[in-house]
Amino acid sequence: MSIIKVENLGKKYIIGHDRSAGRAFRSRSLRDTFTHTARGVYQRIRHPLSPNAENTEIEELWALRNLDFEIEPGDRVGIIGRNGAGKSTLLKVLSRITEPTTGRIEISGRVASLLEVGTGFHPELSGRENIYLNGAILGMTRREIKSKFDEIVDFSEIEKFLDTPVKRYSSGMYVRLAFAVAAHLEPEILIVDEVLAVGDAQFQKKCLGKMEEVGLEGRTVLFVSHNMAMISNLCRTGMVLNEGRLEFNGQVSDAVMRYYEATNQRDANHEREFKSNTAELLGAELIGLSNRSDITIHDELTVRMRYRIHRQVDGKCVPNFHFFVSDGGYAFLDSAREVTNMPPGVYRAECKIPPRFLNEGAYFVGVALTTYFESSPFEIEFFDKNALTFNVVDPMDERSNRYGYGGPIPGVVRPQLDWSIEKESQ
Amino acid sequence: MSKLVIEAGKANRQYFKDILSYRELFLLLAWRDILVRYKQTVIGISWSVLRPLLTMIVFTIVFGRLAGMPSDGVAYPILVYAALLPWQFFSNTVIEGGSSLVNNASMISKVYFPRIIIPTTAMIVSLIDFLISILVLSALMVWYQHVPTWKVVFLPLFLGLAAIAALGVTYLISALNVKYRDFRHVLPFIVQVGLFISPVGFSSSVVPEEWRLVYSLNPMVGVIDGFRWAILGNTTMYWPGFWLSAGFAVLLLGVGIGFFRRMEREFADVI
Numbered sequence: 001m002s003i004i005k006v007e008n009l010g011k012k013y014i015i016g017h018d019r020s021a022g023r024a025f026r027s028r029s030l031r032d033t034f035t036h037t038a039r040g041v042y043q044r045i046r047h048p049l050s051p052n053a054e055n056t057e058i059e060e061l062w063a064l065r066n067l068d069f070e071i072e073p074g075d076r077v078g079i080i081g082r083n084g085a086g087k088s089t090l091l092k093v094l095s096r097i098t099e100p101t102t103g104r105i106e107i108s109g110r111v112a113s114l115l116e117v118g119t120g121f122h123p124e125l126s127g128r129e130n131i132y133l134n135g136a137i138l139g140m141t142r143r144e145i146k147s148k149f150d151e152i153v154d155f156s157e158i159e160k161f162l163d164t165p166v167k168r169y170s171s172g173m174y175v176r177l178a179f180a181v182a183a184h185l186e187p188e189i190l191i192v193d194e195v196l197a198v199g200d201a202q203f204q205k206k207c208l209g210k211m212e213e214v215g216l217e218g219r220t221v222l223f224v225s226h227n228m229a230m231i232s233n234l235c236r237t238g239m240v241l242n243e244g245r246l247e248f249n250g251q252v253s254d255a256v257m258r259y260y261e262a263t264n265q266r267d268a269n270h271e272r273e274f275k276s277n278t279a280e281l282l283g284a285e286l287i288g289l290s291n292r293s294d295i296t297i298h299d300e301l302t303v304r305m306r307y308r309i310h311r312q313v314d315g316k317c318v319p320n321f322h323f324f325v326s327d328g329g330y331a332f333l334d335s336a337r338e339v340t341n342m343p344p345g346v347y348r349a350e351c352k353i354p355p356r357f358l359n360e361g362a363y364f365v366g367v368a369l370t371t372y373f374e375s376s377p378f379e380i381e382f383f384d385k386n387a388l389t390f391n392v393v394d395p396m397d398e399r400s401n402r403y404g405y406g407g408p409i410p411g412v413v414r415p416q417l418d419w420s421i422e423k424e425s426q
Numbered sequence: 427m428s429k430l431v432i433e434a435g436k437a438n439r440q441y442f443k444d445i446l447s448y449r450e451l452f453l454l455l456a457w458r459d460i461l462v463r464y465k466q467t468v469i470g471i472s473w474s475v476l477r478p479l480l481t482m483i484v485f486t487i488v489f490g491r492l493a494g495m496p497s498d499g500v501a502y503p504i505l506v507y508a509a510l511l512p513w514q515f516f517s518n519t520v521i522e523g524g525s526s527l528v529n530n531a532s533m534i535s536k537v538y539f540p541r542i543i544i545p546t547t548a549m550i551v552s553l554i555d556f557l558i559s560i561l562v563l564s565a566l567m568v569w570y571q572h573v574p575t576w577k578v579v580f581l582p583l584f585l586g587l588a589a590i591a592a593l594g595v596t597y598l599i600s601a602l603n604v605k606y607r608d609f610r611h612v613l614p615f616i617v618q619v620g621l622f623i624s625p626v627g628f629s630s631s632v633v634p635e636e637w638r639l640v641y642s643l644n645p646m647v648g649v650i651d652g653f654r655w656a657i658l659g660n661t662t663m664y665w666p667g668f669w670l671s672a673g674f675a676v677l678l679l680g681v682g683i684g685f686f687r688r689m690e691r692e693f694a695d696v697i
Contacts, residue, residue, distance in 0.1 A: 010434075013695065096432060096538035098694040105432040119536045124462050136454040137537055 002070035009067040009103035015059045063089040065244040076221045078235035085241040087224045109188030118178030123167035134181045148184045156180035183210045189220045228362040260293035274382035282306040284367045284387040301353045305367045308346045315373035319349040322366035359414040445540045452543040456550035474555040478510045485627035495628045501570040508657045509626045509650045512588040515556045523548030523596035531697045545600040575659035584652035591645040594678030601689040642667030645675035
């Protein structure tokens with residue numbers, strides 16, 4: 001029997017556009033509503049015979065549409081999709097924060113949702129008081145919190161500051177305490193939004209371990225993240241959402257691939273054009289991908305862009321590639337070297353990413369062309385920030401230098417440096 | 427194992443069962459608000475003593491001395507203070523509770539719980555202030571050597587009525603506040619007007635006989651008259667007006683809960 005059963009689920013948001021004012025409006029204030037109504041009445045008086053002088057245009061936005069799925073007890077489900085695909089809305093509907101517009105959900109079991117760490121923390125209260133408060137907000141009973149209190153304090157590593165108001169905590173301590181409470185929830189179903197991307201690396205690892213533990217105990221976990229490595233590590237099944245629809249539901253590795261494919265496809269048929277008076281992007285591609293979007297950590301990857309220069313300029317047109325990690329931060333950027341003044345024509349620029357350089361995970365490549373002038377600073381001709389994506393995977397063979405360790409290895413880069421060990425004395 | 431069904435467009439039938447199972451959260455939130463209130467302000471408790479005391483002094487001078495209003499045979503400060511007790515309780519609940527949803531916006535958009543417990547906690551905090559004020563009143567009565575009669579045992583009933591009136595208004599206003607943010611600018615004005623149209627600074631016996639029934643449409647008239655009847659002991663009660671007030675308070679609570687429940691569905695979307 002499934003633990004969560006979703007039928008024809010939909011969630012609609014209504015966004016109003018005030019036509020006369022030409023801006024989006026959501027009647028957030030009484031004044032707006034009054035002036036809006038007054039204007040309507042005024043219009044009516046001025047043109048009493050005009051057909052319904054309605055000033056607003058209502059736009060409907062379906063954040064979720066026709067979702068049907070079932071989740072079995074003990075499943076660990078990763079929910080992936082681009083920003084605005086409806087992931088967070090789905091979590092909110094499942095955790096009853098907001099009501100669905102259509103459809104039906106059956107949930108058999110206690111749900112705890114963790115959409116943010118430290119919900120309800122009060123800065124004036126002490127760490128001890130906040131543990132009780134936050135625990136209750138997350139759905140723990142007082143008896144449960146009491147019996148786990150020591151564990152929570154232990155996990156958070158803030159024992160010394162237990163009676164200090166949390167407003168005096170460093171942000172690291174704050175997050176550790178908040179996560180410690182959340183980590184000791186024992187619901188049948190745990191719903192987690194991207195909250196693990198906080199704290200220092202060591203603490204993150206601890207949290208990941210705890211999450212895995214929760215999953216192994218047979219609890220059902222729904223997990224949203226942009227970090228494909230984390231999703232692949234933690235989850236067994238994956239659901240891909242796109243514009244509110246369920247695009248794929250199955251094995252997590254297939255889901256991650258589907259996600260990358262969809263991303264690349266969208267980029268293949270650019271809706272937007274990237275060009276200026278001087279130059280234009282013709283295309284970008286990755287060479288060396290083993291299957292779909294994957295490249296193993298031991299292989300070389302070539303990034304290529306083609307562009308046309310329309311006219312001779314008094315500067316150097318320098319192609320550059322920007323590499324972003326999955327949470328949007330920069331991995332690095334590099335520009336072509338020794339560029340000279342280029343006459344008009346079609347060009348191809350390539351750069352090679354050596355093997356054993358980038359760590360496992362998903363990367364996004366932005367392609368750009370920048371003109372550097374002699375006198376004035378520079379000008380960006382085009383910059384497609386989301387041109388390409390690829391996923392670096394570790395085949396976990398003998399070359400991986402893992403000594404049998406199977407967990408995630410932190411860091412953006414994972415170079416193979418020269419090591420030497422010599423025996424110095426007995 | 428509990429089974430939960432969420433269906434579009436249907437009000438959750440388990441809502442009131444939910445309230446029961448979230449009572450611990452309710453108590454903890456009330457405990458938090460009390461703690462914060464008395465931790466944050468150095469004058470914490472003294473402020474909840476001082477404010478009604480100063481109001482009482484001003485009203486005694488303005489209404490009792492300058493306007494020469496009748497005091498129903500008791501010391502004017504006691505007459506005023508007996509009315510200030512429920513009024514402070516009512517206005518504190520409405521002001522704190524009215525903005526409580528907006529103040530807890532981050533919680534509402536991140537966690538589920540029956541939202542009605544948030545404005546309700548405001549009443550618990552006001553209750554603490556109320557209890558402190560009772561002590562002040564006792565001191566005043568000792569000072570003026572006023573002995574209460576057996577009627578004082580009915581005080582909790584009138585307090586209950588004050589709570590019903592306060593919650594009804596609080597539910598309405600807190601829900602409106604979520605949708606219309608500038609409503610909070612209107613709220614202090616409403617409470618201010620309420621203070622002067624309710625019989626706080628004067629006895630409701632000054633209201634002409636033919637208007638008393640209409641005057642009692644304000645639920646706080648019934649509550650304040652009840653407080654004076656129970657505490658002062660020697661005032662006569664205008665019972666038709668009281669029952670009208672009480673009935674209207676209950677109606678207000680019903681409307682408040684209904685409106686709150688209807689608005690509650692979109693709180694997380696608009697807050």
